[in-house]
Amino acid sequence: MSKLITENHFSDADAFYAALTDAHRELSTVDSERLNARLILLLANHIGDKQVLLEALDIAAQLEQ
Amino acid sequence: MQKTYSNPIYPYRKSADQEAQRPVHHPVIIIGAGPCGMAAALDLAKQGQASVILDDNNTVSVGSRAICFSKRTLEIMDRYGCAQPMVEKGVTWQKGKVFFKQEQVYEFDLLPESGHKLPAFINLQQYYFEEYMVNQIAKEPLIDLRWMHKLVELDSSAEGNQLKVETEDGVYALSCDYLLVADGANSKIRTELGLESKGQVFQDRFLIADVVMKADFPTERWFWFDPEFHPNQSVLLHKQADDVWRIDFQLGWDADPEEEKQEAKIRPRIEAMLGKDVEFELEWASVYTFQCRKMDDFIHNRVIFMGDAAHQVSPFGARGANGGVQSVENLAWKLARVLKGQAPATLIDSYNEERQHGAAENILNSTRATDFITPKNDISRAFRDETLRLAKHYPFARSLVNSGRLSMPCDYQHSSLITKSSALNTGFDAGIAPGFVCLDAPIGINGEDGWLLEQLGNRFVLLYNGEGIDNDELKTLSSISDDLVLLDSRELEDKEGMLAERYCMSGGQGYLIRPDQYVAAKFEQLSREQINSALQRALGYQSAQENP
Incomplete structure (x- = not known):
């Protein structure tokens, strides 16, 4: 059974999206990659649950979708 | 180069078997007097089973190789009666530090659980480990250890094995029910039987330098990722007995192994690391590549493969010798009972079942460590580096830092021998x-x-x-x-x-x-x-x- 939440779960979706793109705005591609890596690691630890993480990875890897 | 240790020379001795009119039969013959071969003989002796070990050399390991022995291995050695000198000579450690570039990222303390006879880990040069096993074997009347007896021909069938053994007195014949093979990662017997050990070769080279220094470094495991003194590579510093320090430099695939082994080349590397004023002497050096691989089946007719011949791992996590000895103890009690008629011959198959599982776990762990240490592409490197940067400030990231997950005994909960x-x-x-x-x-x-x-x-x-x-x-x-x-x-x-x-x-x-x-x-x-x-x-x- 799926555990990953794929319905809207944000308290403020627009604010998050703006903060995410703002954080990257001034960065080179290399630094953006670094920021993304840090963000993924921090969020992954916060989620913790292996099944949720693997489901998210699985969807993320479906690049053609 | 070696100054702190001189290899004992175990003389060739002629066996009465060489004079026999017909090939003498032994229930168990073991090839290779390394940690696994000797462990097999000692374990069988503890179960009342005699064995013969043949080794084509006359001494213990030249140079140190394996250095880190886990509690489980020491518990097994204690059952054989030879843990005490190992623990006395070995260096007991529990603290470590991890560095990234010029900074310390964090330090750890393994805080060993109390109430165990033996320590979580000791560092001890492989030659001492083997020497203490040889000493124990000398006290075991059930073990016949023959140095400078080289297996040159093997005829294996479902019923048993016929051997030709070469010595300085010529070739003689033997036969046995079971042949236990512990002749190392590049097992000649495995090759001659047309069998394979399959897995991954890592495109990387490492320099091991064992150096003697009186410097006042603490007894800790220090691991550097991408240090300024050795950019883009990793370095490990770990203490062994006799003030010998193991330094392990990652060199990359393009390094020339012959050139890197030269003292003139090694010295500047160590000086860059320790500082020019630290006095040291080079004890032993070697350049190695490694593989993570295993045989699909450790048993072929009545030939049973053990140790690196059966399964091989990268050195990160100290799973080679430790995993090898744990495989041996899994086999010995089964083989002894089959030979005594107390168990069906098929019990031996469970050695393959249980230790395929153990080997797969060891390979998985050492492959993961290797992939963390040597990122395979730019994005893997970005994740690795950011993990290290986060680890300095945020404890969660330390759980992702992987310079080797140290060997723990595997479980057999899904084995067919276990009653759930x-x-x-x-x-x-x-x-x-x-x-x-x-x-x-x-x-x-x-x-x-x-x-x-x-x-x-x-x-x-x-x-x-x-x-x-x-x-x-x-x-x-x-x-x-x-x-x-x-x-x-x-x-x-x-x-x-x-x-x-x-x-x-x-x-x-x-x-x-x-x-x-x-x-x-x-x-x-x-x-x-x-x-x-x-x-x-x-x-x-x-x-x-x-x-x-």
């Missing part, structure tokens, strides 16, 4: 689960201080709490098998309460413990029928049946 608690409908879930290795505990026995693990091993043991069990029941239990010893926990003084804490037995409950100190089954209420059935299963009589 669900099969017995037992509610006795506390303590150690079936398929897991027993834990030590400080005890008193017959008025003397001792350790629980000293009471287990070499035969089956029923460890139980005898409260409420009457003498008639006990008589029934003790007649189950000559290979089963009964041990009432009430006869053991639980000196620090660890026996109760780790085994959690109340009156009438008990564990069936295998000769390799693994739990085969546990019982809510001791019953002859259940114990006998679990024992039969552990001996491979019921392995064809479903194990729910």
Whole structure:
């Protein structure tokens, strides 16, 4: 059974999206990659649950979708 | 180069077998007197089984190679009678530091759990480890260790093996029921039998430099990722006995191994690391590449592969020698019982079943460490570097830093030899689960201080709490098998309460413990029928049946 939440779960979706793109705005591609890596690691630890993480990875890897 | 250690020379001795008119037959012949070959002979001797070891050399390991031995390996060595000199000579450590570029990222303390006879890890040069095993073998009348006897021809069939052995006095013939092969990662016997060890070759080279220095470094494991003194690579510093320090430099695939082995090339690397004012002498150096691979089946006819010949890992996590010795102890008790007619020949197949699982776990762990240490592409490197940066400030990221997950014994909970608690409908879930290795505990026995693990091993043991069990029941239990010893926990003084804490037995409950100190089954209420059935299963009589 799926555990990953794929319905809207944000308290403020627009604010998050703006903060995410703002954080990257001034960065080179290399630094953006670094920021993304840090963000993924921090969020992954916060989620913790292996099944949720693997489901998210699985969807993320479906690049053609 | 070597100054702190001179290799003992074990002379060639002519065996009476060389004078025999017909090939002399031995139940077990072992090829290779390394850690695994010698462990096999020692373990078999503990089970009352004689063996012959053939080795084509006349000394222990030249240069150190394996250095880190885990508690489980030391517990096995203790059962053989040779852990004490290893622990005395070895360096016990528990602290480590991780560095990234010029900064320390974090430090750790393995904080060993109390109540174990043996330490979590020791660092000891492989030559000492082997020398103490040779010394122990000299005390074992059941072991015939033949140096400078080289196997040159093997004819293996389903019935047994015919061998030709070369010595300075010429070639002689032998035969054996079982041939145990521990002739190393590049096993000649494996190749000659047309068998393969399959897996991954890593495109990387490492320099091992063992140096003697009196410098005042603490006894800690230091690991650098991408340090300024050796950019884009990793470096490990670890202390061994005799003030010998192991320094392991990652060199990359393009390094020239012959050139990198030269002292003139090594010295500047170490000076860059330690500073020009630190005095050191180079003891031994080697450049190596590694593979993570194993054979699909460790058994071919009656030839059984062990150690690096059967399964090989990268050095990160100290899983080569440790995993090898743990494979050997899995095999020895089974082979001894098959040879004595106490178990079906198919019991040996469970060595392959259980140790394929152990080898896969070791390969998985060492591959993961290798991938962290040597990122395979730019994005992997970005994740690795950011993990290290985060680890300096945020504890969660330290759990991702992987410079080797140190060897722990694997479990056999899904093995066909193990009676699962669900099969017995037992509610006795506390303590150690079936398929897991027993834990030590400080005890008193017959008025003397001792350790629980000293009471287990070499035969089956029923460890139980005898409260409420009457003498008639006990008589029934003790007649189950000559290979089963009964041990009432009430006869053991639980000196620090660890026996109760780790085994959690109340009156009438008990564990069936295998000769390799693994739990085969546990019982809510001791019953002859259940114990006998679990024992039969552990001996491979019921392995064809479903194990729910």
